[in-house]
Amino acid sequence: xxxxxxxxxxxxxxxxxxRFEEFLQSKGKRITQQRLVIVDEVFRRHDHFDxxxxxxxxxxxxxxxxxxxPTVYRTxxxxxxxxxxRSMNLSGRTVYEHDYGYPQHDHLHCEKCNKLIEFHSxxxxxxxxxxxxxxQFRVTGHRLIFTGLCSDCRVHKRPARKLDLV
Amino acid sequence: xxxxxxxxxxxxxxxxxxRFEEFLQSKGKRITQQRLVIVDEVFRRHDHFDxxxxxxxxxxxxxxxxxxxPTVYRTxxxxxxxxxxRSMNLSGRTVYEHDYGYPQHDHLHCEKCNKLIEFHSxxxxxxxxxxxxxxQFRVTGHRLIFTGLCSDCRVHKRPARKLDLV
DNA sequence: ATTTATGCAAATCCTTTGCAAATCT
DNA sequence: AGATTTGCAAAGGATTTGCATAAAT
Numbered sequence: 001x002x003x004x005x006x007x008x009x010x011x012x013x014x015x016x017x018x019r020f021e022e023f024l025q026s027k028g029k030r031i032t033q034q035r036l037v038i039v040d041e042v043f044r045r046h047d048h049f050d051x052x053x054x055x056x057x058x059x060x061x062x063x064x065x066x067x068x069x070p071t072v073y074r075t076x077x078x079x080x081x082x083x084x085x086r087s088m089n090l091s092g093r094t095v096y097e098h099d100y101g102y103p104q105h106d107h108l109h110c111e112k113c114n115k116l117i118e119f120h121s122x123x124x125x126x127x128x129x130x131x132x133x134x135x136q137f138r139v140t141g142h143r144l145i146f147t148g149l150c151s152d153c154r155v156h157k158r159p160a161r162k163l164d165l166v
Numbered sequence: 167x168x169x170x171x172x173x174x175x176x177x178x179x180x181x182x183x184x185r186f187e188e189f190l191q192s193k194g195k196r197i198t199q200q201r202l203v204i205v206d207e208v209f210r211r212h213d214h215f216d217x218x219x220x221x222x223x224x225x226x227x228x229x230x231x232x233x234x235x236p237t238v239y240r241t242x243x244x245x246x247x248x249x250x251x252r253s254m255n256l257s258g259r260t261v262y263e264h265d266y267g268y269p270q271h272d273h274l275h276c277e278k279c280n281k282l283i284e285f286h287s288x289x290x291x292x293x294x295x296x297x298x299x300x301x302q303f304r305v306t307g308h309r310l311i312f313t314g315l316c317s318d319c320r321v322h323k324r325p326a327r328k329l330d331l332v
Numbered sequence: 333a334t335t336t337a338t339g340c341a342a343a344t345c346c347t348t349t350g351c352a353a354a355t356c357t
Numbered sequence: 358a359g360a361t362t363t364g365c366a367a368a369g370g371a372t373t374t375g376c377a378t379a380a381a382t
Contacts, residue, residue: 003296030356030361051346068364073347089255092372093346108303117301127289128312134171135283136317137274144310146294151302196336196381217371234339239372258347259371 005119007103016043016084016100023082037065038075042085048097048116051076088143106143110150117150171285173269182209182250182266189248203231204241208251214263214282217242254309272309276316283316 014022020039021031041057042049049057051072058067067075076096079085086099090109106124108117128139180188186205187197207223208215215223217238224233233241242262245251252265256275272290274283294305 003293003300005297005300028361032356032362034363066364070348070365071363074362089258092255108297108301108305110303111306117303119297119301121293123289123293127287131171131274131285131312135274135285136320137276137283137312138315138320139274139312140277140314142310142312144308146297146303146305146308148306149304154302154304194336198337198381200338232339236340236373237338240337 003121003123005121007105007118007120016098019100020079020082020084023084024078029078033065034067034071035075035078037061037067038072039079039084042079042096043098046098046102048095050093050095052093088145106145108146108148108150110153111147112149112153115150115152171287173271173284173286182264185266186245186248186250189250190244195244199231200233200237201241201244203227203233204238205245205250208245208262209264212264212268214261216259216261218259220262254311272311274312274314274316276319277313278315278319281316281318 017036017039020035024031024035037058038054041061042054051069054076055067055069055072058065058072076085076087076094080087080096082100084098084100085096087094087096088107089095103120105118105120108119109115110117124142124144128142131137132139183202183205186201190197190201203224204220207227208220217235220242221233221235221238224231224238242251242253242260246253246262248266250264250266251262253260253262254273255261269286271284271286274285275281276283290308290310294308297303298305
């Protein structure tokens with residue numbers, strides 16, 4: 001039996017920023033400078049990050065745009081509500097990743113270097129459906145993380161590089 | 167296709183307390199009154215709890231044994247290290263449950279009443295094995311939580327009872 | 333007699349809140 | 358103008374730490 005856990009890609013009509021503006025309007029919220037700076041920065045690259053990382057990046061970008069800590073937290077929640085970001089809890093801190101335009105997936109978490117590897121499994125959906133039947137439970141989502149050691153950390157005594165967050 | 171997610175039982179030779187004493191000795195740690203009070207209390211019933219719950223229960227038991235907050239936290243970590251407890255993170259707080267002598271399982275988490283339903287799935291182990299091969303990753307554990315609405319909360323507008331923690 | 337553990341108070345970490353001033357629509 | 362947002366400072370909740378005292382080996 002051979003399964004494949006590779007990720008595909010998903011086409012989306014609107015850019016994250018446009019999608020967020022749409023969301024804000026639908027909620028009667030305002031399109032402010034800081035909200036735009038944050039969406040843009042968040043979707044500039046694809047990686048996992050936490051509020052602290054984002055605050056740091058924003059202070060470096062520093063195109064004159066300074067965003068306060070509370071606003072970063074507030075906006076991250078909105079991005080999650082809007083479906084643009086997905087959040088999970090990794091040892092105490094909240095970690096975010098792109099959700100919009102990105103295929104559904106779960107993670108392998110290396111406990112040595114903290115690397116996160118993404119994978120997709122159809123099997124999991126099947127498990128969820130079977131559970132819904134058996135427990136009369138309405139499944140709306142899930143979080144699955146396999147923990148262990150990544151290929152780099154299995155070989156060398158030291159992790160290839162110590163990732164600060166991810 | 168029909169799967170069954172029911173939990174079986176596991177036989178164990180030593181009581182949790184004995185198992186913990188064994189662990190402590192192997193680590194050169196001491197068998198103190200508070201550590202014993204805590205293991206006993208933790209394994210008195212099977213449910214999910216957090217540090218605060220335990221502290222509350224301990225203050226009620228109050229057989230003269232008072233255990234401080236830091237000691238409760240310290241001992242809970244040791245119980246996890248010893249394999250007696252398993253911990254997971256539910257919206258910010260750390261929740262514990264029995265691991266020793268209890269079959270491997272995962273959870274359905276009702277986001278309305280906070281109930282946790284346990285289930286077991288062999289399929290998941292298969293997924294983990296396939297991932298190990300594809301990513302050369304050494305899987306040592308996993309956490310899977312399906313979120314949604316339990317049967318009670320799907321039917322009534324209000325959850326059957328508002329569980330404080332679980 | 334040593335050495336580890338406990339309890340207290342205070343500190344930390346991450347995140348949230350109250351509120352006046354600034355910014356959208 | 359009128360309502361929502363922002364930033365600041367401070368509050369909060371959960372968990373951890375420094376250190377003198379108590380308890381275990």
